Amino acid sequence: MMSLPATAMTLLDKGGTFWFPPSASTVSSDVDMVFELIFWICTAFFIVIMAMTIGFAVKYRHRPGHKSEPSPGHSAPLEITWSLLPTTLLAVIFIFATEVYFKQITVPPGKVYEIEVTASQWNWKFTYPNGLSIDKELHIPRDQTVRLVMRSLDTDVIHSLFIPAFRVKQDVMPGRYATVWFQATKSTWLKVDGATPKEQEDQMKENLDRAFNLYCTEYCGTDHSAMTAKVHVHDSDFNVWLDAAYRESKGIGVDPVELGRKIYLSNCNTCHSIDGSRNKAPTFKGLWDSKREFTNAPSVEHANEDYIKESMEAPQKRIVKGYENENPMTPQSYNDAQIKGIIEFIKSLK
Amino acid sequence: MSKHDEHHTLGHVMPASTLINVFLALIVLTVVTVAVAQKDLGPLNVWVALFIASIKGSIVCAYFMHLKYDKKLNLLIFGISVVLVLIMITFTIVDSHFYYNNIDSYQQSETFQAAKAAAASSAAK
Amino acid sequence: MAGEVSLNGSMHGTHDHVGGNYLNATKGLKSWLLTLDHKRIGIMYLVSVCIALALGGTFALLLRTKLLHGGYTPEAAAFIGSSKDYNQWMTLHGAVMVFLFMIPAIPAAFGNFVLPMMLGAKDVAFPKLNLFSYYLYFTGTVMFLVVLVMGGLDTGWTMYAPYSIVHSKTAVPYATLAVFILGFSSILTGLNFIATIHKLRPKGMTPFRMPLFLWAIYATSVIQVLATPVIGILTFMLFIEKIMGIGFFNPALGGDPLLFQHLFWFYSHPAVYIMVLPAMGVINEVIPTFSRKPIFGYKMMAFSSLAIAFIGFVVWGHHLFVSGQSPFANVAFSAITLTVAVPSAIKVFNWVSTMYKGDIHFTTPMMYALFFIYLFAIGGLTGIFLTALPGNIHTHDTYFVIAHFHFVMVGAVIFGFLAGLNYWWPKITGKLYNNKAGVLGSVLIFLGFNLTFLPQFVMGLKGMPRRYANYAQEFEIYHQLSTAGAYLLGVGFLTVLLYLLASLAKGKKAPSNPWGAASLDWQSTSPPHMHNFEKTPLMGDPYDYSLVSHDEKTGGYVRKPGEGSSAHH
């Protein structure tokens, strides 16, 4: 998906270090400071312990003529010291860490932008105040408090939302609400306004590379590791994007083929090729109107709109011959405009 | 080695009168707990019932189970187990009081009702 | 001085009619399967947990191989096994290692073998119960094999509801039943040891003359008895849930999945100490013996074991920091958990201080003990990151946690177990092994362990979630290092297996006390007499090495009669 040099570049871009992922929220640097504090205290202790262990092991190693010498069997001052010293340091760590924790759980005053999140096996759905729903892609404005109101249906399982760059994580228990807030400090989104489709494709790829990762961190079944999403942080253009995305999702003023291509680029291209090459799933090239043979259903002479719509909504219903053992496609919720877009896009790939 | 008396009885023998008195006390307390339960004391109901049950339990432990006369170690073992259960219950209850708000608000929410209806209709299909 | 010979090693005591040593006193399969001898039961546990270790290790290698390639590419997905296979392997690796290996490894195998001998007793308090609990363990193990045949298990070893009760199509009921049965085995072992330590101590053996291994086993047993019933009832609820749909933990029926986690960790956190404490106990014996110095701060060591056991009961909530537990509980559990660091730190400092001005012999058990200090230091110190709430929120359910508990818990058990195995091997089998091969094995395992788990700290901190069958490209290099380490670890274990088998086949005959240890178990012959001691053992300070002297005739050490063995009665 990502080429190696590109990965290295984006890592630098996003400011990741040897230890930490990129730090891109108002609390992430505080969390890193807690880490640094504990890290240096622990390193000091570790060095002392290891120096003593190795030092004694070398100095008092058994060799001809060497014998152990008597020394006190215990020492109250020493034992009190190494009980009290760690206790004090632990108290310092506790106070410092808990203070940061309270900062993490207290939503700052001011305007809060709420996004509804539905976690399900194995999808993240983000719903914006204007009604727009997008799967596996979270778009947020920079420098504004965003609060995610998350849920998982009570017939589903536990999921957990984790955005390393923001240092946030929250389990989503089925049958109840869970919330988490953050305020991004770095934008990742570059405008998509290239003149040619090729330019646009490159820009979208670039955006995908720059976006932060979002993971499900509570084991939720077979495709747990595929339950990931990308977090795009917008500059001042968030509302422009939101409006455009909304219109696009409704198919207002967009060429369906272009819409389909965009959906393809963000959702389908990991498994479906458009140049006829074999991938995890059947290629889109030449799919339209072709004969489809299945392992679990009678074959279809001409692949049409109904067939494509069904494949998007219930991918397991009919499995194309030769692809039985591949990972199943995750069903996603598409609206009519999006489905039409994909259909038109596949039509265009004769 | 065997300095002990061959006919010496092991353990503490409980006098018959004590056994009968304990039994009567337990029956009386059972009657009391039933009688009190007929009155509605609101949230106090649970605590009164638990209080009486704890007294009954302590009597059973002390006399029927010989704990009063037994090695203190056995009392310690039993005591620790009871304390651990209390810790387990207290922590989970205190915690649940915080998160149950989220569940109630979830169940009253429109999204939940809509999802329920959707699930029901899809199941019907 | 003639008496010393019959006391140490040679078999021509006055009681040959009782039979030879415990291995050849009676013969035939039946004499083993129905034995009430704690030593034979210990051996049966030892063989069983080694098989479990091999099984769990195989799953580990399978899952590490699967993780060799990542990046959500088709090649990575199809490299070896599917996501479904991976989920099975990681679950079975965890479940087999936790329930079948780590919990019984040291207490049931070595605890059974040496506990009565260290006390100077003839057996554990309830020998029949002891055999019964072995068969419970055996039944639980067979149940796990049934699980493998009946469709495996893909819930993660934690078996969190509602995934396990509603969604998993694997053999969850069998697995819950297996855990239930294994739990009872663990309870009965602990119960037996507590009664033994309280009631079978001979008069001269006061509580503070007990070797610290016994204090550790005692603390472990307390946890086994008091915590295990909770997982027992929980797995029972899960089982009934599965077959009758009672809905305790099913949100669709008004149940509460968080309640499951509370009950689960009420056991499973103390269970960590069931694994770690006995390992610490072994280290408590090995370090003084090979430093020729009494353990530093005996009483602090004894009480810190008990302290760890009791604090362990009130810290379970730190597994639930991001689960939706209330901030109030989060802060409380964070504070209590931090206090565990204090007795742990005391232990580490006391081990190191024991070596001061000693005479350190780099035998195989001592190598494991030295490595143990390193692993436990890293494992313990990284625990502080996880206890601090912001640190936990970021690293919870990532590879950082995996690396942390493999260092502190798995590393402790494996290195403690191998230290104990190499330490008591001459006593158990009557044979000496090749120390050079032993040291080589320990170094290989140490290097393999570090290569496997150090990269996991880094990738975890960078955000790599645990239990992922596939992962982003940026983590590939860490996973590849880790997989290489896992294979090196495997080679290390094979080395250990080879030299121990070689010693069985043609090892030199072991003297009674090859190491010069001062605890009572070394006053028996190697292998011990079927009633443990041919002659009444001499009580004394278990860490007073002036009580033993080197004996040229046998190549081992002998107890100086009389000295320091003041028995007060």
Add this chain to the structure above:
Amino acid sequence: MSSTATAEPAHAHGHHGHEKNLAHHFDTMEQQFDAGKIGIWLFLATEVLFFGGLFTVYSIYRANHPQLYHIGQYFLTWEMGAINTAVLIFSSLTAAWAVRAAQLNQKKILVSMLVITFLCAATFMVVKYFEYSHKIHEGVLWGQAFNPSDAELNHVIEKIEHKGGDPKAIEFLEAIKERPVAEKKDMVAPLQMFFSIYFFMTGLHGIHVLVGMGLIAWLIVRASKGQFNNRYFAPVDSVALYWHIVDLIWIFLFPLFYLIG
């Protein structure tokens, strides 16, 4: 040198040949008796924690859905629970008396006390059988199986009215009565939980009673063969202690389910 010989020699177990119930690894009957006591008390502690898990489940749902325990309790017949409480307390008395009889070498009293204890246990199970079979018949079951018949609902409503009325509870029960089955199930979800917990806890307690009956029967056989005396009665003592803990748990279950609303 003899002063250092603190442990008894391993081979000398023949020494105590006259104490035929002394196992070879114990020195004295007292030591064996005390060890057994510690063992059984540790086992009782595990029982406390075993049921403790269930009491936690009970407490969580009670603390968060008090109103449903209130209604659920009307489905139970407190008189039955009270009879069983009295029966168990009486059996505890006879079990304790059996220990006393064993300690005093009163073989006849020992056997008759054990028989009475067994009969009490049997009575308890018979009462339980009537309670359970009625509930199963009327569909008052656990979890999703909970689907009470209208006759049962009417009966409960009548009972509440007879008791002086409880408008909210009656309203709720009337409401679920009128609904079709599918909807009724959805409404009564927390009531399902009440009966899940009720059946689980009393069921597990019932299993303990059955196990106890088996153990007491075994004791009756051994006692009538005269195998117990004032030096050896540990099995009687241990089973009696087990029986008391069964009683103890019921002492808590009875008010928690039958009495408090």
